[in-house]
Structure formats: C-alpha cells, structure tokens
Amino acid sequence: MIYPIKTNCKSEEKVYTKTGQCAAFENRPAGFIITDESKEFSLVEETFNTEIQSGVTAAGGNRIYPLLSGQVTDYQVNGGDVKTSQEGFGPEEPVGLNNKSVVYIINKGGLCLYRELKKLNGRTVRVIPVDINGIAFGTVKSNVAGVDKFCGFQATIWVTRRENTGSQQGAILFSVYFGSNYENEDSNFTTLQLAKLVEGLTGIALKKTTSGKAKVISACSGDDLTETFGADLAVAGLYVNSAGTAPSSVSYNTATQDLSFTPSSASYKLADAQTLTAAGLEGVEGINEYVNLA
Amino acid sequence: MNSQYTIGAITFGFSAESIRQRYKVSDKEAFTREILTDNPGVDEKPLKKTIDKVWREAFPKQDANEEEGAE
Structure with missing residues (x-):
C-alpha cells in the first residue's frame, strides 16, 4: 500500500535518519x-x-x-x-x-x-x-x-x-x-x-464532405469520429458560426454517417470542451477553426 | 433550448434561439422546405409534425396568438 509522504515544511531542523520503512518513493x-x-x-x-x-x-x-x-x-x-x-x-x-x-x-x-x-x-x-x-x-x-x-x-x-x-x-x-x-x-x-486516470483532450474539427454536410474528425490525425459520437452530435448548441450563432438545425444520418447543417451555407466550428462534455462528448474540444460548408 | 428528434435514420437537433434569430413566426413553411432540401430522403409527414413542436418551442406566445387569430 502506498502512503503519501507528508510535507516536511513544518519539521524540525534535526535530521532523523533511522526512519521506518516508507513505501512511497517515486516509482517509474x-x-x-x-x-x-x-x-x-x-x-x-x-x-x-x-x-x-x-x-x-x-x-x-x-x-x-x-x-x-x-x-x-x-x-x-x-x-x-x-x-x-x-x-x-x-x-x-x-x-x-x-x-x-x-x-x-x-x-x-x-x-x-x-x-x-x-x-x-x-x-x-x-x-x-x-x-x-x-x-x-x-x-x-x-x-x-x-x-x-x-x-x-x-x-x-x-x-x-x-x-x-x-x-x-x-x-x-x-x-x-x-x-x-x-x-x-x-x-x-x-x-x-490520483483517484483515477486523467487524460488530456483531443482537438476535433468539422470536415466538409459536400455542400452543407460535414464529418467530425480529429484535428491532427484526421481520424473520423462521426460514427463514434453518432447521434450525440445532432445537437445544434454544439456548433457555432462565425457570428457566434448556433445553426437552426443539425441532423445526423446513421445511414450516411454525416451531419447536415441548416443553414447550410455558413462556416461553423465545434464548441469548447465544457459545452461538449455537458452534452456527453467527453475528452474532446473543438479547435478554433471555422469550416465553410457552402 | 436544444431539442432532439429522430425520424427514421436521421436524428435532428434544433436550436429554438437560432430559429428565433433567423425566422419570423410566419416562416414555418420556408423552414420546413429548407430542412427537406438539406435532408433529402427524410419522411415529410413526421418532419412536419416535428417542426410544429419545434416552432411552438421557438415562438410559444406568437404561435399561440397566431392560432387564436386563425380561429
């Protein structure tokens, strides 16, 4: 069992070298x-x-x-x-x-x-x-x-x-x-x-497929995440256009595995991590890049 | 408010606030046509029912007044 080593900031000046065996020392x-x-x-x-x-x-x-x-x-x-x-x-x-x-x-x-x-x-x-x-x-x-x-x-x-x-x-x-x-x-x-593993975020972005339609990809690797998140992506509040307004409608089609935006002729980006997490999309954040779907 | 509806293979999410910003209460038909154009293959009948609900969320007071006026 691992025990936290208490801080010695309030300890005495004397050095006690015959201590008990302390299990906690930096592991790998x-x-x-x-x-x-x-x-x-x-x-x-x-x-x-x-x-x-x-x-x-x-x-x-x-x-x-x-x-x-x-x-x-x-x-x-x-x-x-x-x-x-x-x-x-x-x-x-x-x-x-x-x-x-x-x-x-x-x-x-x-x-x-x-x-x-x-x-x-x-x-x-x-x-x-x-x-x-x-x-x-x-x-x-x-x-x-x-x-x-x-x-x-x-x-x-x-x-x-x-x-x-x-x-x-x-x-x-x-x-x-x-x-x-x-x-x-x-x-x-x-x-x-640490009570559990803490992981950083993946930057995600929209990628236009045809006019008004897009997929969600990992911003650097380009991995397609649309099917992974599926219908959870069909929430208008997860997207914002360059004027700061959400689309009126976003739809996810399970057959084609892409997203359709209304209005279709606009530039959108995905929301920040807090907004996405609240919608059940954990571990991701929209990068600050608008994609023109026109 | 963000509401979500599924019609066949398509799940829709709507933003009442965005609809209010872009449309007038009388623009329901135009909005329906726009959604149909952007989502070819969606069943028109349940979509119209869905948009009726969405419109009531987006324009609760105006929609009620309009309906009263129509009667």
Missing part, C-alpha cells in the same frame, strides 16, 4: 500534469481529485494538461552543479548553482503530440510529476490568504524531438527546467493520490 514515471503558474489545488485528496478532473476542461488559466496515458517511457535528470566533463572545470564540492532539469522521453503520440506540446515552448508553468501508481508529486505553498495549497513545481518547458536515427527510435524530448526556487519547493514536497 507515468508522466506529468502541466498547470498554469498560478494554479493551486486543495491538499484534501478528494477535493484535489475533483479539481484535477474539472481542470481538464476548464477555461483559461484553470485548464490543466495531463500526459498520463503511457506516452512517457523514461526520463533523465540533468542539472545541478557544473560538471568537469561538460565545462572542463567544476567545483570540488556541491554548490548548487544550477537548477535541476529533467527530460521526459515520449515515444508515443508522434508528430501530432509533438506539435501540441511545442505550444508550451518557453512557457513558465508548474509541473506535477506522476508515477505509475498514480502518486502526484508537488509542493506545498501558502497562498495570499495564508492557506496551504498543493501545486506543481515551477518550471520552464522546452520541447524538441529526436529524429529516428536508424539505430534509435524517434521521440519527443520534453525538457523541464525547474526554477530557482526548486530547492525550497523540493523541501516542501508532498504527494497526493
């Missing part, structure tokens, strides 16, 4: 959750899990970006002090001048995931590493009201890719450069158990 990485720099969560596990679930579809800075579906296969830790092997010189003892950085190796998701993750390049965020037991690692910080909150480690993201060299498989290299406050954040680290 399952991945991570990216949040806005200002995003904080409850330290109460049940509330934390509710906030995580609602964060997947939340708007603006409250949106979270999980990558926990087995895409991450490994990660390498870098950083720390200047090493002699890197620079030709180095300190005799640890001085902690450099911040820690880790590189997650992502073998699944291909160029579609790469393109999505690259949007984070250079952005300062918070990273919540998660291991294969669903333990989320973060830090405790007091907010302006003096209430202790759980949040990820502050970091800057840079995403690049490793080409398939012939002898080595291609991969996304997700570099996380922890901030200058990492030492304090790590001293205050804590864990919370």
Whole structure:
C-alpha cells in the first residue's frame, strides 16, 4: 500500500535518519500534469481529485494538461552543479548553482503530440510529476490568504524531438527546467493520490464532405469520429458560426454517417470542451477553426 | 433550448434561439422546405409534425396568438 509522504515544511531542523520503512518513493514515471503558474489545488485528496478532473476542461488559466496515458517511457535528470566533463572545470564540492532539469522521453503520440506540446515552448508553468501508481508529486505553498495549497513545481518547458536515427527510435524530448526556487519547493514536497486516470483532450474539427454536410474528425490525425459520437452530435448548441450563432438545425444520418447543417451555407466550428462534455462528448474540444460548408 | 428528434435514420437537433434569430413566426413553411432540401430522403409527414413542436418551442406566445387569430 502506498502512503503519501507528508510535507516536511513544518519539521524540525534535526535530521532523523533511522526512519521506518516508507513505501512511497517515486516509482517509474507515468508522466506529468502541466498547470498554469498560478494554479493551486486543495491538499484534501478528494477535493484535489475533483479539481484535477474539472481542470481538464476548464477555461483559461484553470485548464490543466495531463500526459498520463503511457506516452512517457523514461526520463533523465540533468542539472545541478557544473560538471568537469561538460565545462572542463567544476567545483570540488556541491554548490548548487544550477537548477535541476529533467527530460521526459515520449515515444508515443508522434508528430501530432509533438506539435501540441511545442505550444508550451518557453512557457513558465508548474509541473506535477506522476508515477505509475498514480502518486502526484508537488509542493506545498501558502497562498495570499495564508492557506496551504498543493501545486506543481515551477518550471520552464522546452520541447524538441529526436529524429529516428536508424539505430534509435524517434521521440519527443520534453525538457523541464525547474526554477530557482526548486530547492525550497523540493523541501516542501508532498504527494497526493490520483483517484483515477486523467487524460488530456483531443482537438476535433468539422470536415466538409459536400455542400452543407460535414464529418467530425480529429484535428491532427484526421481520424473520423462521426460514427463514434453518432447521434450525440445532432445537437445544434454544439456548433457555432462565425457570428457566434448556433445553426437552426443539425441532423445526423446513421445511414450516411454525416451531419447536415441548416443553414447550410455558413462556416461553423465545434464548441469548447465544457459545452461538449455537458452534452456527453467527453475528452474532446473543438479547435478554433471555422469550416465553410457552402 | 436544444431539442432532439429522430425520424427514421436521421436524428435532428434544433436550436429554438437560432430559429428565433433567423425566422419570423410566419416562416414555418420556408423552414420546413429548407430542412427537406438539406435532408433529402427524410419522411415529410413526421418532419412536419416535428417542426410544429419545434416552432411552438421557438415562438410559444406568437404561435399561440397566431392560432387564436386563425380561429
């Protein structure tokens, strides 16, 4: 059984090294959750899990970006002090001048995931590493009201890719450069158990077939999702034209597996994740692109 | 309000608010023709019944007044 390691931010200065056996230590990485720099969560596990679930579809800075579906296969830790092997010189003892950085190796998701993750390049965020037991690692910080909150480690993201060299498989290299406050954040680290798998969203879009008719596809891979969602797509409020108005009618034909829009000569896009989730279409969000069906 | 109706192989979703924005209460026939054009093969009789319901949702007061006036 896994027990959360309590934060040591309120512990004494003495070091007690003859501790009992603690089962919780970072297991193999399952991945991570990216949040806005200002995003904080409850330290109460049940509330934390509710906030995580609602964060997947939340708007603006409250949106979270999980990558926990087995895409991450490994990660390498870098950083720390200047090493002699890197620079030709180095300190005799640890001085902690450099911040820690880790590189997650992502073998699944291909160029579609790469393109999505690259949007984070250079952005300062918070990273919540998660291991294969669903333990989320973060830090405790007091907010302006003096209430202790759980949040990820502050970091800057840079995403690049490793080409398939012939002898080595291609991969996304997700570099996380922890901030200058990492030492304090790590001293205050804590864990919370994720109650269930959290998955990110798939961007979806309309694809015109003939005049006034369309299918729903995955925006990057182009996979046809029309039949998957079926009649659930026949809800006018799930679409909006460039003037911000829903179509008067949308129909789904099970025989032809496509959607018909009235008025047919307009440009439409699918709604945001919250609207789609409320209609039973979970895990997807319409990308911000109008498709002309005329 | 978003209502959904199934006629044969076709499931329709209507937006009463969008209908109110685009049509007048007297445009029911024009709307029906437009739906028939956009959905060839749909059975006209049940579609007209469905649109009667949709129209009452979209124009509850006006539709009632119009019917009273007709009597």
